[in-house]
Amino acid sequence: MPSDSTAPANWHTPAELVPLEGREAFRGADAGTVLDFWRYAMPDLRTNTTRGLLAEFLVHRAVGAVARNTEWEAFDVLTPDGTRVEVKTSAYLQVWGQRRLSEIRFSRLRGRTWSPEAGEASEQSYNADIYVFALHAARTHADYDPLDIGQWGFYVASRALVEAAGHASLGLASVRRLCGGPVAYEELAGRIATCARSLLLTGETAEASTADT
Template sequence: MIKFSGEERIKDEKGGEISTIQDFWSWAYSNLTSNTQRGTYAEYLVSIALDAKAPTKTDWGPYDVLSSEGIRVEVKSSAYLQAWKQDNISKIVFGINQSHKYDYNSSAYNYDAELVRQADVYVFCVETCQNRNELNERDLSQWDFYVISSAQINKKLGAHKTVTLSKLVKIGAMKTSFSNLKQAVTEAYGG
């Protein structure tokens, strides 16, 4: 997979330069309040904190991030504020579905295998700001990270498909900052 720098030029059919990859990124991914972009951004933040092995994001993988120590991590994100108009802040809820293993190389799911949580550890990322005028997704002091092993989720929640933030805390998810995220993931993996 090619990792672009952003300086690469987009050319029209006659070879004329019309834009850059950076311009595309800015156009497509600037709204970090959007659920889709926030999720990808959260994966990026976790990959930085964990010194991830992959140089780029892999879509449709069995987990989101592979740490430098080989820990498979699933990243989930949620926020009180959304991209759309809200009358009230959102409740923090995360999807924790089990899944069939997906083989990225053959582009196929193994439907014969049992449903499982394929990561070793989950990181739940919460954009905590509740005032739209103060919202700044780039300010990591506005983020909380909750870490728990898949084994704990399996033991405490079984086949549940979603979990609230309060339930995560109740079953032992460790709240941490971005700066301490790598240590928290290592501890959750070892425990």
């Protein structure tokens, strides 16, 4: 985003974010606190949207990321060393009734970048250095515990591998062929770092990607 000294006269620059703690009260009416809103908005960590955010949060914590990405970024997590990580999530169980377990598929692997200055890119691309495919492996609701990190498996691949596959989405068998077996949460940061080092050795970066296959 342009700095204040270079921004156009009509450019509306948001104020610096002040993180909320939850106890702040809404003003102008008795509408409760920010914590009340959080409880309303995310009461169930199993829903597709919230489960995706949870996976991003876990990766964010694992790599020691400093701040959450803005929502228009073309990747999900920025590591302290500048590695761009995209997190894709899938699960066998949903919050609605199912005749059978869901097919595991990780979608939207490429997309159009966007910025306030340039708008949307004309072509799709692979926009992260590392892809983390996060699978929640519970197969019965009796076993499903959204607070049990051990129920997640994390598959990690470099952008070069994902781009070479040439697909906008991948099923579990394809992910396993690209990544090998999953790693547990305790090993996730190490696997991401290993993939990032391989990118440095080969000179591959997300900025080099302009594929639209």
